[in-house]
Amino acid sequence: NVAEYFTPVLGSSQFKEKGVLTPEEFVLAGDLLCYKCPTWSWRGGDSNTNKPYLPPDKQYLVTDRVPCVKRKDALEYSGKDERVIEDDWLETHTGEVSQSAVDVPDMGGGEGPSGMDVEGQDVPPPVDMTSYIKPHAAISNDTEDDVPDMADFQDADNLVTADDHTYIVQNEPEDNIVRTRTYDVSITYDKYYQVPRIWLFGYDERQQPLSTEAVFEDVSQDHAKKTVTMEAHPYKGGLPYASIHPCRHAEAMKRIIDNVEDAGKQLRVDQYLFLFLKFMSSVIPTIEYDYTFGVDG
Amino acid sequence: MQFVPWISFVDVSFWTDLAKKKLEEYKLNGERRKLAGFYAVGSSGQGIREVAGRLCVKGSSLDADVATFEPPAFNIITPGSLLNFNTIEEFKEADKNDLQDTAAQEIWNDVLSGRAEANTSLLNRFLLLTHADLKNWRFYYWFCFPAVLHLSAMTSDPPAPMSSILTTADQRAALQQAVSDLGRPPFFLAMASKCGGFVEVASISDWNAFNQKHGNNVLLGFMDPSSHAQFPGWPLRNFLLLAAVRWRLTRCHVLCYRERIGPGGLPDMSPSIVLPVSVTAPDISLSAREELKVKGLGWERNARGSAAPRVMDLGATLDPRQLADKAV
Numbered sequence: 001n002v003a004e005y006f007t008p009v010l011g012s013s014q015f016k017e018k019g020v021l022t023p024e025e026f027v028l029a030g031d032l033l034c035y036k037c038p039t040w041s042w043r044g045g046d047s048n049t050n051k052p053y054l055p056p057d058k059q060y061l062v063t064d065r066v067p068c069v070k071r072k073d074a075l076e077y078s079g080k081d082e083r084v085i086e087d088d089w090l091e092t093h094t095g096e097v098s099q100s101a102v103d104v105p106d107m108g109g110g111e112g113p114s115g116m117d118v119e120g121q122d123v124p125p126p127v128d129m130t131s132y133i134k135p136h137a138a139i140s141n142d143t144e145d146d147v148p149d150m151a152d153f154q155d156a157d158n159l160v161t162a163d164d165h166t167y168i169v170q171n172e173p174e175d176n177i178v179r180t181r182t183y184d185v186s187i188t189y190d191k192y193y194q195v196p197r198i199w200l201f202g203y204d205e206r207q208q209p210l211s212t213e214a215v216f217e218d219v220s221q222d223h224a225k226k227t228v229t230m231e232a233h234p235y236k237g238g239l240p241y242a243s244i245h246p247c248r249h250a251e252a253m254k255r256i257i258d259n260v261e262d263a264g265k266q267l268r269v270d271q272y273l274f275l276f277l278k279f280m281s282s283v284i285p286t287i288e289y290d291y292t293f294g295v296d297g
Numbered sequence: 298m299q300f301v302p303w304i305s306f307v308d309v310s311f312w313t314d315l316a317k318k319k320l321e322e323y324k325l326n327g328e329r330r331k332l333a334g335f336y337a338v339g340s341s342g343q344g345i346r347e348v349a350g351r352l353c354v355k356g357s358s359l360d361a362d363v364a365t366f367e368p369p370a371f372n373i374i375t376p377g378s379l380l381n382f383n384t385i386e387e388f389k390e391a392d393k394n395d396l397q398d399t400a401a402q403e404i405w406n407d408v409l410s411g412r413a414e415a416n417t418s419l420l421n422r423f424l425l426l427t428h429a430d431l432k433n434w435r436f437y438y439w440f441c442f443p444a445v446l447h448l449s450a451m452t453s454d455p456p457a458p459m460s461s462i463l464t465t466a467d468q469r470a471a472l473q474q475a476v477s478d479l480g481r482p483p484f485f486l487a488m489a490s491k492c493g494g495f496v497e498v499a500s501i502s503d504w505n506a507f508n509q510k511h512g513n514n515v516l517l518g519f520m521d522p523s524s525h526a527q528f529p530g531w532p533l534r535n536f537l538l539l540a541a542v543r544w545r546l547t548r549c550h551v552l553c554y555r556e557r558i559g560p561g562g563l564p565d566m567s568p569s570i571v572l573p574v575s576v577t578a579p580d581i582s583l584s585a586r587e588e589l590k591v592k593g594l595g596w597e598r599n600a601r602g603s604a605a606p607r608v609m610d611l612g613a614t615l616d617p618r619q620l621a622d623k624a625v
Binding site: 039184201203207208237239 | 369607
C-alpha cells in the first residue's frame with residue numbers, strides 16, 4: 001500500500017495545528033506528489049545552492065511547460081474585443097497585447113506564407129502582427145542601434161523551406177497552440193515560514209520570457225503585486241521568478257486543513273502539497289497545473 | 298500528404314548556460330557540438346487544451362550525450378547538433394541550404410545502412426544554429442528539422458480514431474503499457490488482434506520477424522508531437538521513407554501515438570489516431586541510391602511565418618544595466 005509506505009512518523013509535526021511543515025514532511029509530501037503526478041519531479045541544486053536540511057537530490061519540485069491558455073481577464077470574457085477580420089474569421093481579444101510580443105525585432109522580410117491548400121480550402125493568410133507591435137520601451141536607444149537588420153537575410157528568398165504541398169502552416173487565430181503561454185512551475189521549501197513556496201517562470205506564445213507585467217495578467221487581481229513579487233529563485237542563479245510570498249501560507253493552509261477535517265476526512269501530512277496546489281490555484285487561476293484530484297481521506 | 302512541422306522551444310536555462318560556456322569554455326571555438334533535445338507527444342481533447350509537443354532544449358542539453366541525458370517525465374530524447382557562430386555575420390552567411398542538405402544526406406545514409414533501424418532517434422536529428430550577442434543579452438537562433446525530400450510519394454486517407462483498431466479499453470491500456478515497457482522509443486511496430494484483447498509491440502529492428510508473424514496487421518507506430526485532428530507530425534516523414542526504402546512497404550497503417558494528461562497527471566493515449574498511408578519508394582538501383590545526393594527540408598519558420606531566424610531577448614530579464622534601470 002503506497003499510502004502506508006509514505007505515511008510519516010509524526011514527531012514534532014504541527015501541520016494540523018499551524019498549517020506548517022518540517023523539511024522531512026516537505027520531502028514526504030513531495031514524494032507523494034511525484035508518485036501520484038509524474039509530471040512533477042524532484043531536483044537537486046548544486047553545492048552552492050543546496051540547503052543542508054533537505055536531501056541533496058530532493059531540494060525542490062518542478063514541473064515544466066505547464067500550459068496557460070487563458071489570460072485571467074479572459075476568464076471574464078465579454079466579447080467586446082472581437083472584430084471580424086477577412087474571410088469571416090473572428091479575431092478575439094483584440095485589445096489584448098502580449099507585452100513581450102514587442103520584444104521581437106523584425107526578423108523577416110515580410111515573406112510570410114500565403115494561403116496553403118488544406119483539404120481543398122484556402123486558409124486565410126496570417127494576421128498581420130505588425131499592428132500589435134509597440135515601440136520597445138525596455139531597451140534603451142543605444143542598444144537599439146545594435147540590432148542587426150535581419151531583413152537582409154538573403155536566405156529568406158532562396159532557401160528551400162517547403163515543398164508546399166506537405167507543409168501545414170498553423171496560423172493565428174485559428175489554432176490555440178500559438179496562443180498558449182507556458183510556465184515552468186517550481187516549489188521550494190521556505191525555512192523561515194516553514195511552508196512550501198511556489199515560483200513561476202513564464203514564456204509567451206512566441207516563447208519569449210514573459211515580462212513582469214505579463215505574468216501579472218495570469219495572477220488573480222487580489223494578489224498581483226501584493227503577495228506576488230519578482231525575486232531571484234534560490235536555485236536558479238539569479239533568474240527572476242514570480243513568487244507568491246509565503247507569509248500567509250500557513251494561515252491559509254490551516255483554514256483549508258480545518259475545513260477538510262470538519263468534513264469528516266482524515267488528512268495525512270503527505271497530502272499537504274495537493275491541498276497547497278489547490279490553494280495556489282486560487283492565486284494563479286489560469287495556469288493549468290492542477291492535474292491533481294480531491295483528497296480522499 | 299501533409300505534415301505538421303516541429304515547433305521548437307528553448308528553455309531560458311539554455312541561453313544562460315550557453316552564455317557561460319561561450320565565455321569560459323568554447324570561447325572562439327565554433328565547432329559542432331552535441332545537443333540532447335526532447336519532446337512530449339501531442340495532446341488534445343478534454344481537460345487541458347490542445348498543446349503540440351515541442352522540440353525542447355534546456356541548459357543541460359548542451360554537450361549532452363543522448364545515451365545519458367535525462368529528459369522530463371514522458372518525454373522522448375532526440376539527438377541534435379549545435380553550431381554557435383561568433384559573429385552575426387557568420388551566422389547570416391552560413392549556407393543554410395547546404396546545411397539542410399547535408400543533414401538530410403546523413404539521414405539518407407543512415408536509412409540505407411540500417412543504422413536508423415538500430416537507433417531510430419537518428420531519424421529525428423536536428424540542427425540548431427545560434428549566435429549569442431552577450432553584450433545585449435540577445436540570442437539569435439534557427440532550428441532545422443531535416444527531412445529527406447522528394448524521394449517517395451506519400452498519400453494518406455483521412456485518419457480514423459484509434460478506437461477503430463484498438464476497440465477495447467483493455468487493448469488501449471495494454472498497448473500503452475507495452476509502449477512504455479519498450480522504453481517509449483520514437484518509432485515502433487505494433488499489432489492489435491482484430492478479435493480484441495491481444496496487443497503486441499516491437500522495436501523497429503525486429504521488423505522481419507514481426508512482419509512475418511503479423512503481415513498486414515502491422516501498424517507503424519510513432520510518437521506524434523502533432524495535436525492536429527487530421528495531420529501527423531514531422532517525424533513521420535523520414536520514418537515513411539525508411540519503410541518505403543528498406544521494407545518496400547506500399548500501403549500501411551500508421552499509429553500516431555498521442556497522449557493527454559489524464560486524472561492524476563498520468564498520460565492517456567486515447568487522442569491517438571490511425572492513418573492509412575500509401576508510399577511509393579524511389580525506383581532506383583541500390584548502387585544508385587548510395588551515390589544519390591539528396592535534398593533536405595526543414596528550417597523552422599519564425600513566429601511570423603518567415604524563413605528567418607528567431608531571436609530571444611533576455612535583456613529585460615538578465616542584463617544588469619536594464620535591471621538596474623528598472624529597479625530605480
